[in-house]
Amino acid sequence: MKVETIAFFILCLGLVASSIAVVISKHLLRSAIFLALSLLLTAIFYISFGAELLAGVQILLYAGGIITLIVFVILLTERIEMKKLEETHRGVIPALLASSLVFFILVYFTWASPKVQSLAKSPSSSTFGISKTLSENLFQEWVLPFEVLSLLLLAAIIGALVLARRERKEKEI
Amino acid sequence: MTFAESVSHGAILLGAIIGVVTYLTWVERKFSGRLQSRIGPYLVGRPHGWLQPIADALKLLSKEDITPAKTDRFLFNLAPIWVVVMSLLGFAFLPLTINWVLVNIDLGLLYFSAIGSLIVIGVFIAGWASNNKYALLSALRAAAQMVAYEVPLLLSLLVPAVLAGSLNFQDIILAQERIWFILFPVVGQISGITFLLAALAEGNRIPFDLSEAESELVAGFNIEYSGMKFAYFYLGEYVHLLAVSILVSILFLGGPLGPLLSGGVWIAFKTLIVFLIVLWIRWSFLRLRIDQMMMLNWKVLVPLTLGNLLLAGLWVSLSR
Known part of the structure; x- marks a missing residue:
């Protein structure tokens, strides 16, 4: 076997193990750390498929930004020291059904659709993840939708701020 | 390879x-x-x-390796490893001569800063897992500081990238053949100085070492660590400092470019100079208060670096 194949399977195992650990871990902070780990491993997957920009953004935004935020929130809210989480796995069977359905849909479309197959066979030749083509698409061809979207996001942030502030005032009264 | x-x-x-x-x-x-x-x-x-x-x-x-009784063992042991690994990973993307770089990709600068932003999680885990109020307070301070100073850090990092028109370290170095970016009128000096300041704050160095603050917080988030685990945090801090020094010499001082001597010698020399400047700052200034530090960040550094980035973009688009 080639080194790449072995590395790929180790990666897969690590990703699956860390994702399961996110769900079954009984401590919030541990779950967050495992989530960070699985996001990092996903980034490595992206690199191995040639989507370098996507991987970099994944590390910077998700692992660096969002996980830090999550950890912040956990530390600021969970005041009870080191308390274990209660078991909340009540809907195991529906969850299993739903996730296996998604799994089969994904597998079906990867195998059935010729377009996906051709993409999967030559991941390095696809130009999607390369920063130059991406930025040319984003900032030249689609610059107007891009800016409109950023405005929309800004509006959403301001809206969230306004909503959060109003709630607090009502509570104080 | x-x-x-x-x-x-x-x-x-x-x-x-x-x-x-x-x-x-x-x-x-x-x-x-x-x-x-x-x-x-x-x-x-x-x-x-x-x-x-x-x-x-x-x-x-x-030294004896002590793990206090009521700590979260798994996270307690993970934190020092996390900090060291994330500090060391950044070196994979730093070119040490023009041609010698471990991982040469187009997005070297992006990857370097992405991995640098992961260090804070380790600090956080350390403070939490120690089950010590001083450690937790210090970790909260460190995290607030690191997250806040990430903004001017990245904004000032982008200026050399904009001037060179690339995120690849080699392109950035080669773009400085005519003039080092620190000598670039106005834009270069502002971004160089703000980068150094923000990097000092990110690495929790004096005058921004509020997370350590011996007089208030005993010693900081690593207070419960002893022996080799403490050494890991120390190592992580110095590795990060070394990486920042190399980064300054690459982005602003032309890195391996220089007459007569080979590239490796030049980059080592410039890195040493930057490192000594950092030490000079460390041993000459007092610690800032937390409100002063946040004010410096949000009211001075962020608008300054944002305007500077705009200026650099204008310069590049006009001179093209």
């Missing part, structure tokens, strides 16, 4: 970094001693205590 080659290169780089960092502690002690009219380490290994770092390392290795 083949797999075996890249593994061996990585091992060599790792060993070199550890060795250099060990001796950087000696440089720091000697330099700070001279700044304060002392001699610094002298007795272990005459002349001038050149065996002191080895002695320190041996001492740290042979």
